[in-house]
Amino acid sequence: xxxxxxxxxxxxxxxxxxxxxxxxxxxxxxxxxxxxxxxxxxxxxxxxxxxxxxxxxxxxxxxxxxxxxxxxxxxxxxxxxxxxxxxxxxxxxxxxxxxxxxxxxxxxxxxxxxxxxxxxxxxxxxxxxxxxxxxxxxxxxxxxxxxxxxxxxxxxxxxxxxxxxxxxxxxxxxxxxxxxxxxxxxxxxxxxxxxxxxxxxxxxxxxxxxxxxxxxxxxxxxxxxxxxxxxxxxxxxxxxxxxxxxxxxxxxxxxxxxxxxxxxxxxxxxxxxxxxxxxxxxxxxxxxxxxxxxxxxxxxxxxxxxxxxxxxxxxxxxxxx
Amino acid sequence: xxxxxxxxxxxxxxxxxxxxxxxxxxxxxxxxxxxxxxxxxxxxxxxxxxxxxxxxxxxxxxxxxxxxxxxxxxxxxxxxxxxxxxxxxxxxxxxxxxxxxxxxxxxxxxxxxxxxxxxxxxxxxxxxxxxxxxxxxxxxxxxxxxxxxxxxxxxxxxxxxxxxxxxxxxxxxxxxxxxxxxxxxxxxxxxxxxxxxxxxxxxxxxxxxxxxxxxxxxxxxxxxxxxxxxxxxxxxxxxxxxxxxxxxxxxxxxxxxxxxxxxxxxxxxxxxxxxxxxxxxxxxxxxxxxxxxxxxxxxx
Numbered sequence: 001x002x003x004x005x006x007x008x009x010x011x012x013x014x015x016x017x018x019x020x021x022x023x024x025x026x027x028x029x030x031x032x033x034x035x036x037x038x039x040x041x042x043x044x045x046x047x048x049x050x051x052x053x054x055x056x057x058x059x060x061x062x063x064x065x066x067x068x069x070x071x072x073x074x075x076x077x078x079x080x081x082x083x084x085x086x087x088x089x090x091x092x093x094x095x096x097x098x099x100x101x102x103x104x105x106x107x108x109x110x111x112x113x114x115x116x117x118x119x120x121x122x123x124x125x126x127x128x129x130x131x132x133x134x135x136x137x138x139x140x141x142x143x144x145x146x147x148x149x150x151x152x153x154x155x156x157x158x159x160x161x162x163x164x165x166x167x168x169x170x171x172x173x174x175x176x177x178x179x180x181x182x183x184x185x186x187x188x189x190x191x192x193x194x195x196x197x198x199x200x201x202x203x204x205x206x207x208x209x210x211x212x213x214x215x216x217x218x219x220x221x222x223x224x225x226x227x228x229x230x231x232x233x234x235x236x237x238x239x240x241x242x243x244x245x246x247x248x249x250x251x252x253x254x255x256x257x258x259x260x261x262x263x264x265x266x267x268x269x270x271x272x273x274x275x276x277x278x279x280x281x282x283x284x285x286x287x288x289x290x291x292x293x294x295x296x297x298x299x300x301x302x303x304x305x306x307x308x309x310x311x312x313x314x315x316x317x318x319x320x321x
Numbered sequence: 322x323x324x325x326x327x328x329x330x331x332x333x334x335x336x337x338x339x340x341x342x343x344x345x346x347x348x349x350x351x352x353x354x355x356x357x358x359x360x361x362x363x364x365x366x367x368x369x370x371x372x373x374x375x376x377x378x379x380x381x382x383x384x385x386x387x388x389x390x391x392x393x394x395x396x397x398x399x400x401x402x403x404x405x406x407x408x409x410x411x412x413x414x415x416x417x418x419x420x421x422x423x424x425x426x427x428x429x430x431x432x433x434x435x436x437x438x439x440x441x442x443x444x445x446x447x448x449x450x451x452x453x454x455x456x457x458x459x460x461x462x463x464x465x466x467x468x469x470x471x472x473x474x475x476x477x478x479x480x481x482x483x484x485x486x487x488x489x490x491x492x493x494x495x496x497x498x499x500x501x502x503x504x505x506x507x508x509x510x511x512x513x514x515x516x517x518x519x520x521x522x523x524x525x526x527x528x529x530x531x532x533x534x535x536x537x538x539x540x541x542x543x544x545x546x547x548x549x550x551x552x553x554x555x556x557x558x559x560x561x562x563x564x565x566x567x568x569x570x571x572x573x574x575x576x577x578x579x580x581x582x583x584x585x586x587x588x589x590x591x592x593x594x595x596x597x598x599x600x601x602x603x604x605x606x607x608x609x610x611x612x613x614x615x616x617x618x619x620x621x
């Protein structure tokens with residue numbers, strides 16, 4: 001008896017919860033924007049921040065639904081279904097897997113989808129080409145400017161020969177950019193030593209491995225290392241190694257310098273596309289945007305401590321923290 | 322939650338039910354706590370994704386993914402049986418190694434299968450919306466795997482495998498080649514899990530190296546929820562309960578996604594899921610407790 005009853009009980013609770021949740025998710029007023037991202041990540045969070053700021057600046061009043069897949073592909077799929085069935089005016093998908101999960105559900109031509117912080121939207125299967133694309137998908141791509149970053153290191157430290165690259169080998173983005181880092185470093189006459197901590201507690205010892213062997217340390221857009229930036233930069237400074245980061249926010253946390261796109265700016269750009277779509281421009285007429293200008297960020301305290309002379313041009317351009 | 326989300330949860334539940342059956346095979350039937358699953362699931366996803374992306378027939382790609390998963394299980398069993406290393410530790414070793422291997426196999430952070438021909442592509446030819454065809458297809462695939470596993474487990478070979486799990490000394494005394502059973506059982510379990518990974522990548526339209534963090538915890542949760550609710554007495558029931566547990570897990574997760582009105586944030590999702598799964602496990606026990614209590618009270 002208990003078995004059949006148990007099954008009934010569970011079905012009852014499930015049905016009850018179904019009807020409860022559907023009755024409580026009320027229909028939204030004015031504009032409705034749904035945002036999703038795959039995981040908490042320094043860059044993704046900054047993009048979201050910039051997006052929300054841009055929407056505010058444009059005076060767009062919208063209800064915002066936000067979901068985070070917490071690094072789980074199945075959850076990303078479930079979130080996609082939830083957001084699509086809310087029928088928002090625009091869905092913003094930050095990071096590649098989230099955008100893919102959304103497009104897998106919308107099938108590219110039902111709801112406007114704006115992706116952001118996607119390195120290679122064509123390779124990811126989101127759009128057929130960057131300029132001309134059919135369907136309802138467009139957005140902002142952001143391949144990191146590694147070439148410029150390596151040139152930047154060489155400009156500031158003309159005598160540098162070896163740089164240490166500090167990254168987590170489990171970070172997809174870091175691993176993907178490593179080949180380009182090697183290539184571009186070589187073009188600048190820099191050789192590379194890799195230091196690969198797999199967890200936060202390994203970072204200290206990984207930096208110590210580099211001490212005495214490298215002229216500078218470069219940190220790609222690595223979630224784990226960037227998250228631990230305050231302690232990473234402290235250790236680097238203690239050993240008088242200039243620390244360059246691909247993430248502009250790191251400079252605030254004590255990294256020496258960064259040349260890069262500000263992810264907050266990427267978010268603003270995403271917001272502009274969202275605004276255009278809300279005004280009625282079809283997404284197929286909006287080409288995929290990419291951040292055009294790079295900014296230079298320098299930490300003043302670290303600059304003074306390391307006593308590195310800056311070229312006139314960079315000194316004028318840079319934003320200081 | 323609406324019908325669209327509800328069906329999505331059913332689809333995911335069926336798909337990940339393969340993982341639940343794989344975990345059932347190792348943890349429950351063979352009594353071998355096997356964490357290899359955390360590596361063989363993404364292994365299945367990455368092998369099938371890279372093969373499909375390079376133009377291989379999706380069925381062949383899926384088959385290769387299953388073989389890769391079986392091999393991963395074989396390695397765990399080899400370390401454990403041949404070198405007499407505790408099963409849990411052996412599987413942790415393989416799981417760690419697979420993390421690096423998966424990154425190598427993929428070669429890039431993300432393989433897109435949107436627009437590639439997958440084993441679900443023939444469904445387009447029917448002209449009926451995926452909303453109807455995909456759940457039916459998944460139902461059949463999972464049903465076939467369940468039936469095949471069931472037929473195997475009630476065969477003579479399957480019985481010796483179950484005997485090995487139930488009482489290894491007794492099985493040995495009866496002349497069962499227990500080591501061979503462990504090799505085969507763990508390989509089979511990981512093969513089924515890798516099949517789940519391969520189908521998940523094709524269903525979701527992309528593969529990433531960290532496609533599902535902590536999938537083993539999901540597998541265990543699905544089994545325990547299934548057992549708590551259905552209390553299966555026979556092997557067919559156990560397999561069935563594992564799949565139902567998986568479906569209930571995804572339904573609860575879909576429900577957790579819709580609890581925004583309670584003032585919960587996106588980052589609270591795991592907490593809500595844990596609480597709901599906890600409830601699903603406890604409720605049947607609570608019920609029988611209350612019934613017991615009533616029964617004792619009504620006695621004169």
